[in-house]
Amino acid sequence: MTITEPGKQRTTPRYHTIGIGAGPSNLSLAALYKNVTTEKLALFDARPGAGWHTPLLYPGVRMQTGWMKDLVSLVDPRHELTFLNYLVTSGRLYALINSQFDSLPRIEYERYLAWATERLGVVNFSSRVESISITDDGFEVTVDGEPAAVSEHLVLGLGTRPVRPAYLHGLPEERAFIADELGARMPALDHNAPTAVVGGGQTGLECILRLLGSGFTDIRWLGRNQWFRSIDDSPMANELYRPSHIEFLQGLNRSKRREMIDDSRYSGDAITPGGLRALYQSNYDGLLTLGRFPVTLLPGRDVRSSTPLPDGDIRLCCTTSTTPEEHDVRQVVVAGGREHVEAPFDDELRERIEFDDDGQLLVEPDYSVRWKGMNGHRIYTFNASRYSHGLTNAGLTQLPVRAAIVLNSMFDREIYPISDELCAVQW
Ligand SMILES: Cc1cc2nc3c(=O)[nH]c(=O)nc-3n(C[C@H](O)[C@H](O)[C@H](O)COP(=O)(O)OP(=O)(O)OC[C@H]3O[C@@H](n4cnc5c(N)ncnc54)[C@H](O)[C@@H]3O)c2cc1C
CATH class of the missing domain: 3.50.50.60 (FAD/NAD(P)-binding domain)
Known part of the structure; x- marks a missing residue:
């Protein structure tokens, strides 16, 4: 990744934001990012190409989430990377509608992600980030033993891996x-x-x-x-998967929040x-x-x-x-x-990061990670804060909302208003 020409100094590409992992979490971020700034973003993924839990895909397996919960629609339904636009541009709209699926085939969602990935054009595949360090220039990520990129900000979308007992x-x-x-x-x-x-x-x-x-x-x-x-997919259970409930959770003390999240796990798990x-x-x-x-x-x-x-x-x-x-x-x-994939922070950066009593990253309501000496550089993380952000943290139901909250925080202004007021439940 580092560019070296004979006789010239090595230059490491510089980005405003680097995302590690190009699963749905960071793809959603990249999709919204591209429409709100001219700053540069790059994603790095260890996989050789686009995919979504590919070894577990085969004909007949279905999504647990509806098609409106795509990479962008919940905050920007006019975005070009909606699932609906994918159906129209790939010519499969009528065939899919007439198939009358209750839940979409997972293979279709993977195809949609591949389509969006190609249009975004920001993913570096076959690029496992081996270490993340903090330098005077910001974050530096290493791939294949070489510095691959530096950035102001970092977004972790590392996902999970299967447990091998x-x-x-x-x-x-x-x-x-x-x-x-x-x-x-x-x-x-x-x-x-x-x-x-x-x-x-x-x-x-x-x-x-x-x-x-x-x-x-x-x-x-x-x-x-x-x-x-x-799964409890009742209307009431689905109230747990909306911004108003996540906001409510964040007003609770840690032990109460944990108790409530554990109590509602069968709404998704x-x-x-x-x-x-x-x-x-x-x-x-x-x-x-x-x-x-x-x-x-x-x-x-x-x-x-x-x-x-x-x-x-x-x-x-x-x-x-x-x-x-x-x-x-x-x-x-x-x-x-499945278990969370840990971020490959180097020792010096790890020393500066704050973890809770369970050894988990301390994640703020805006998905930023607490660390010492930030000096304007922010680390955000998706899919690693079950006990601060609830069950939505692990799934696809709030992808664009989470990405919008991160972008509002990263650029320090309300780019995407997050509003969820029409709610009959008073938590
Ligand atoms: C089989 C299956 C089906 C699911 N179905 C649903 C569903 O229908 N609805 C729902 O809401 N949720 C579902 N989930 C939950 C799942 O968490 C989300 O679907 C989603 O994949 C999470 O997205 P993510 O981007 O956070 O993580 P992932 O999709 O896991 O992506 C993480 C990416 O990070 C990359 N990576 C990790 N470490 C590094 C590194 N050091 N360097 C570079 N790249 C790295 C990985 O290669 C991977 O591509 C399902 C989960 C599974 C396993």
Whole structure:
């Protein structure tokens, strides 16, 4: 990234703002940014090209959010990067309308992001930021061991990565792996052998549907909670996903806020009712052809350890609400949740950043991170403040609102008014 010509000094490109990660969070920021300033912004992403949880995409998987919640519409519906404009310009508007989807295919949302990414033209792919430091010039990011860019401000949109539980270690990796690997490893699996899917969330459910659709006949679904919970998508639950509620949360003390956020987690962190229905219907179809259910549901099982058995099977040991259990299977797919990706601050910068008692970044209402000696340079972060900004923090529902709040703060003026007053709920 650093430009070097023979006999000339190396110059590192300079931007007003660098975003690390080019997922929906930073794409939304880049989209709004481009319409309000002539300053330069660049995004860096480790991926080789546009994508959105690509290993977990396949025909049939659906969005949990409506199409109006795109990169821009909630604050700027006349922006050229609306989902509606994507449909019109790509010629698929009528085909999509007439398909009458209740929820959009996730593949369509990925295509939309790729379309927007191309139009934005600010993403540097195959660029994993290895370290972020603070210099006299501002922030400097390093890619492939070289300084790649410097900037006034930094926006972290690092997202999440799948958790790889310790009990997978020591098991044959071609038969015991995480959900992201299912597509690649599927051809080598035995369709008739007992197969466990561990993890009672949406990704676990989607793995089951994929296995069922590929002809697997003996699937055991193990989940930690006492039942496979579906998302509360009621009007009242959706009140939690609007600016007025986020504002309310920020007026609470930390422990009360945390309690409320934990209490409302199943409004977002659970399974779509449509997905559960699809599973039940496929399982019933299986009963009609096999004479037994191809999927056994095992809620309330918390897998703690595993053992490879001499005959090649894998023993999963779990706790339950009563006595511990063992389940012997041939193959294991783990959908054990996701964890935040930490920012690669160098030691000096990390020293200056403020973390809370749980080791999380201290994030202000404007998504800025508290750090010492800012000297006008700001760090913002998306998707890393569940306990200050609530559940909207992790999903797509408030992308442009969050981006607008950041831009208002970064440029120190109200570029985008955030107004949400017509609300029947008094929190
Ligand atoms: C399968 C799945 C489906 C989902 N569906 C929905 C849904 O329907 N509705 C909803 O509201 N939410 C959904 N979510 C929640 C999810 O958090 C958001 O969809 C969204 O992807 C978050 O966007 P993001 O930009 O913050 O992070 P991400 O999309 O995770 O993007 C982060 C990017 O940062 C890059 N990166 C990380 N570290 C570095 C580094 N050091 N250098 C360079 N690049 C780096 C990564 O390569 C990645 O591209 C879903 C999540 C998953 C896993």
